[in-house]
Every structure is written in structure tokens, then in C-alpha cells.
Amino acid sequence: xxxxxxxxxxxxxxxxxxxxxxxxxxxxxTTRVRRQLKHKxxxxxxxxxxxxxxxxxxxxxxxxxxxxxxxxxxxTKPVARFRSxxxxxxxxxxxxxxxxxxxxxxFKGGFAFTSKEVFTKGERLKIKATYxxxxxxxxxxxYSAPNKFGAFKRPYFAAGYRNRPWExxxxxxxxxxxxxxxxxxxxxxxxxxxxxxxxQPQIRLNxxxxxxxxxxxxxxxxxxxxxxxxxxxxxxxxxEDLAAVRLMAFGASLSxxxxxxxxxxxxxxxxxxxxxxxxxxxxxxxxxxxVTRLNLRHYLNIFKxxxxxxxxxxxxxxxxxxxxxxxxxxRRYLGGEDDLRGYRRRRFVDNDLALVSVEYRWPVxxxxxxxxxxxEARVAESITDDFxxxxxxxxxxxxxxxxxxxxxxxxxxxxxxxEGMRFYLQLSERL
Numbered sequence: 013x014x015x016x017x018x019x020x021x022x023x024x025x026x027x028x029x030x031x032x033x034x035x036x037x038x039x040x041x042t043t044r045v046r047r048q049l050k051h052k053x054x055x056x057x058x059x060x061x062x063x064x065x066x067x068x069x070x071x072x073x074x075x076x077x078x079x080x081x082x083x084x085x086x087x088t089k090p091v092a093r094f095r096s097x098x099x100x101x102x103x104x105x106x107x108x109x110x111x112x113x114x115x116x117x118x119f120k121g122g123f124a125f126t127s128k129e130v131f132t133k134g135e136r137l138k139i140k141a142t143y144x145x146x147x148x149x150x151x152x153x154x155y156s157a158p159n160k161f162g163a164f165k166r167p168y169f170a171a172g173y174r175n176r177p178w179e180x181x182x183x184x185x186x187x188x189x190x191x192x193x194x195x196x197x198x199x200x201x202x203x204x205x206x207x208x209x210x211x212q213p214q215i216r217l218n219x220x221x222x223x224x225x226x227x228x229x230x231x232x233x234x235x236x237x238x239x240x241x242x243x244x245x246x247x248x249x250x251x252e253d254l255a256a257v258r259l260m261a262f263g264a265s266l267s268x269x270x271x272x273x274x275x276x277x278x279x280x281x282x283x284x285x286x287x288x289x290x291x292x293x294x295x296x297x298x299x300x301x302x303v304t305r306l307n308l309r310h311y312l313n314i315f316k317x318x319x320x321x322x323x324x325x326x327x328x329x330x331x332x333x334x335x336x337x338x339x340x341x342x343r344r345y346l347g348g349e350d351d352l353r354g355y356r357r358r359r360f361v362d363n364d365l366a367l368v369s370v371e372y373r374w375p376v377x378x379x380x381x382x383x384x385x386x387x388e389a390r391v392a393e394s395i396t397d398d399f400x401x402x403x404x405x406x407x408x409x410x411x412x413x414x415x416x417x418x419x420x421x422x423x424x425x426x427x428x429x430x431e432g433m434r435f436y437l438q439l440s441e442r443l
Contacts, residue, residue: 105129110142111439114349115356116178120144124440134158136168147232149175167207170222174200177232180356183247184340186391186403188360190431192247195231195238198341200224204261214270218286223293224259228341252336257296263288263303271311275415276373276381278319281310289332300332321371321383325351328395329363338363344391346405349436352389354407354429362391376412379421384410387427405429411436 105127112120122142130137136156143149152172159165177197182188204222211217231238237246244254265286271277284307292299308324327344331337340361346352347359351367367389373381388406392398409427413420425436 108440110140111437112142112144113435113437114144115434116146116176116180117148118145118178120148122150130155132158146178147175148177149173165207165209167205169205171203172201174198176200179231179341180233180236180358181243181247181340181361182359184249184343184361185393186360186362186405193236194243194246195233195236196240196243196341197229197231197238199227199229201226214268216267216269218265218267219263221260221262224257224261224290226259226339226341227256228254228339249340250337252299253340255296255339257292257299257339257342258294259290259292259296259299261288261290265305273417275417275419275421276319276379277311277321278313278317279311281308283308291332298334298336299338300335301338302330302332304328304330317375319371319373321369321373323367323369323371325365325367325369326395327365346389346391349425349438352387352405352407352429353385353409353425353427353436354387354434355405355431356434359431360389360391360405363393364395365389365391366395373413379415381413381415382410383413384408385427409434 105125108124108126110120110122110124114120120142121144122140124138124140126139127135127137129135135158136154138152138154140150140152150172151174152170154168154170156166156168175197176199179196179198181194181196182190183192202222202224204220206218206220206222208216208218228240230240237243240254243249244251263286265284267282267284269282271280271282284305286305288303288305290299290301290303291297304327306324306326310322312320312322314320329338329343343361343363344365345358345361346365346367347355348357351369352359367387369385369387371383371385373383376382386406386408388404390404407427407429409425411423411425413424414422420438421440423436423438425434427434427436
């Protein structure tokens with residue numbers, strides 16, 4: 013366990029150094045190979061290289077045959093038409109299907125609408141709506157104004173509603189037991205404004221403010237305990253841990269994005285640090301806390317588009333003054349398709365979390381990639397006081413992903429942990 017964490021952390025530390033060394037190097041990919049100058053070898057050199065040549069001969073033969081067959085297939089007219097479907101199209105507006113599957117939500121479907129020109133050129137509008145077999149609902153709207161406001165380079169407006177009636181909860185802490193699983197319902201609404209400004213071509217400052225209303229109610233999973241009062245008494249939660257809240261949130265973040273592509277980065281990285289202050293209003297006016305977030309990603313092109321993707325995520329909640337406990341559903345959590353993928357959503361909950369993840373990706377065909385991953389993470393009440401190197405949870409698995417220049421189109425994942433297997437499906441979720 014300690015050796016695995018040491019390797020993961022070491023990779024994250026040396027990734028920028030390796031990237032700096034290789035960023036100007038000639039990149040070998042699957043379609044282009046640097047032409048080597050031929051040097052005459054002496055008879056002695058030829059004799060010494062003979063065993064190596066014999067060993068490599070079958071590999072070169074297979075590579076040549078496969079290359080010939082693949083090229084013959086790809087260059088045919090029917091395949092060329094199919095490939096054109098994945099070509100980048102600069103549409104002014106368009107609809108996309110949204111499909112997904114999760115352990116709690118079940119199968120979900122919906123649509124996303126995007127527009128680059130609502131009233132004037134340069135605007136951005138995105139509307140998304142989904143509904144699932146377990147009555148999960150999600151509706152979001154994001155509107156970005158054009159860059160015509162001086163220092164406020166791109167102001168934006170966002171609003172959304174989400175209802176999750178089958179959410180799982182296991183108690184607080186990194187040692188929460190799977191056998192203590194209960195169900196609850198969570199309703200979330202928000203409306204917010206903000207703006208982001210490019211300080212440099214790769215550096216962006218984002219400032220935003222939003223109003224949040226969140227309600228908790230009895231869960232609807234018939235196989236689990238779902239009464240809120242019983243959940244509180246069984247898991248030792250205080251009244252403020254279960255309270256509905258109304259919050260104002262004000263945040264700022266600074267990001268550095270030097271990836272060579274959003275859909276499938278093969279080199280570069282993304283670093284973001286942000287702080288958000290939350291203050292209760294109305295019946296929640298005594299609640300106050302800050303959330304600090306550090307998100308680091310690095311991508312290394314090891315060989316012929318074989319990519320090593322590294323991620324480090326740290327999040328921390330700090331109460332302000334004499335604030336009561338932050339309700340459990342507002343705390344940081346692990347589990348689900350975005351982090352500790354071998355566990356159910358919200359499997360581990362507490363104030364702070366740390367996650368280290370490694371993915372190895374390789375091309376299959378066109379914009380289709382396969383990947384394997386290893387996640388390791390844990391939560392803690394305080395990352396500075398009681399955080400240690402023991403008790404880390406890990407999961408591993410793999411999947412397939414289809415992408416374009418704008419982002420991830422389709423992703424399927426199978427993940428494993430000591431609590432079983434999880435399957436995830438996402439279509440158009442990241443566009």
C-alpha cells in the first residue's frame with residue numbers, strides 16, 4: 013500500500029519535469045515517423061546486430077501486414093464517409109442526446125442544446141435536461157455574453173435545478189461501513205452570475221456569486237432505511253447535520269491551462285486553485301464556511317500517443333467563527349464516476365478529501381481510445397490535524413472513450429474495489 017502511494021505521488025511530482033524535458037522533443041506518433049539517416053555498418057557491426065534483427069523480424073512483419081490491412085480499410089470510400097461524421101463542424105447551434113447510467117440514478121436520458129449566437133455573435137448558450145429511471149432530474153442553463161465589456165471580459169449567468177431521490181449515505185468519516193447504508197432525497201436549486209478574464213493566453217481568473225437552496229427529504233429506495241429522523245439517530249448525526257439550507261456563495265479561482273487539446277490532451281497540464289465562501293441566509297444565517305480546492309492534472313505522451321494522465325485533487329472545508337456543523341450532504345465526498353470509481357456515489361463523506369489518480373490511455377481507432385486507471389483517495393475531518401497515510405481506499409478498472417476537439421463525447425467505464433464492480437456510461441455529459 014505504501015509503495016503504491018509512493019509511486020503515484022512520485023509520478024505527480026516528476027510529471028512537470030518530464031514534460032519540460034520532452035516538450036520540444038520531436039513527437040513520434042502513429043502516422044508520422046522521423047526519417048533516420050542511414051549509416052554504413054561494418055561487417056563486425058552487422059554480425060553483432062544479427063540476433064537483434066532475427067528477434068525483431070516477426071514483429072516488423074506483423075506491423076507491416078497490419079499497417080497494410082488497416083490502411084486499405086481506412087482509405088475506402090464507405091469508411092471515409094463514416095469518418096466525416098466525427099469531423100469538427102463549426103455549428104452556430106445544435107442539439108445533442110444525453111445518455112448515462114449510474115448505480116443510484118439508473119439509466120438517464122435527455123438532450124443538450126448549444127448555441128454560439130443567441131442575439132449577437134460571440135454569445136454562448138447551453139441548456140441541458142435529463143431524467144432517469146429512478147426519477148433523477150437535472151436542468152441547467154448557462155449563458156455567456158460576448159467579450160465586449162472591458163475588464164469584464166466574459167460575464168455569464170447560470171441557473172439549475174436537480175432532484176436526487178435515491179442518494180446513498182453511509183455515515184461520516186473514512187471508516188464508514190457499507191452495512192450502514194441508508195437512502196435520502198436531495199433537492200438543489202441555484203442561480204448565479206460571474207465573469208472570467210484571460211490574464212494570459214493560458215491563465216484565467218474566474219469570479220462568481222450564487223444563491224443556493226437545498227432541501228433534504230426521506231429517501232425513496234425501497235430496499236434501504238429512508239426516514240430522515242431514523243437516519244439521524246442511527247448514524248449519530250446532530251440536527252444541524254440534517255438541516256435544509258439557503259446559502260450565498262462567493263468564489264474566486266485561478267487556472268492555468270496548457271493542454272494541447274481539451275478532448276484528448278497528449279501533453280501539457282491543467283492547474284487550478286480556488287476558494288469559495290458560503291454564508292447562510294434566512295433560517296441558515298448562522299452557517300458559514302469556506303471551501304478550498306486544488307486540482308492538478310498532467311499529461312505525458314510516452315510513445316506513439318500512449319498517454320499517461322496524472323491527477324491530484326485536494327478539497328477542504330473550514331468553518332468560520334462559531335458556525336454550526338456543515339450539513340453532511342454539503343461536505344466533500346468520494347465515490348462515483350468522477351473520482352473513486354470503484355465505490356458507489358457519496359461512499360465516503362467528511363470535511364476534507366485527497367485523491368491521486370493515474371490513467372494510461374492508448375488509441376484504438378480515429379477518436380476512440382481505451383484506458384486503464386488506478387484511483388487512491390481518502391477523506392478526513394481535517395486534512396491538517398488527523399490526516400495520515402493510512403486508510404486510503406483504492407479502485408482500478410478501464411474503459412473506452414470517444415472524444416473530439418471540444419471535449420469528451422462518450423465514456424464507458426468498469427471499476428473494481430473491495431466492495432465489488434461499478435459500471436458507468438456517459439454520452440454528451442461533458443460537451
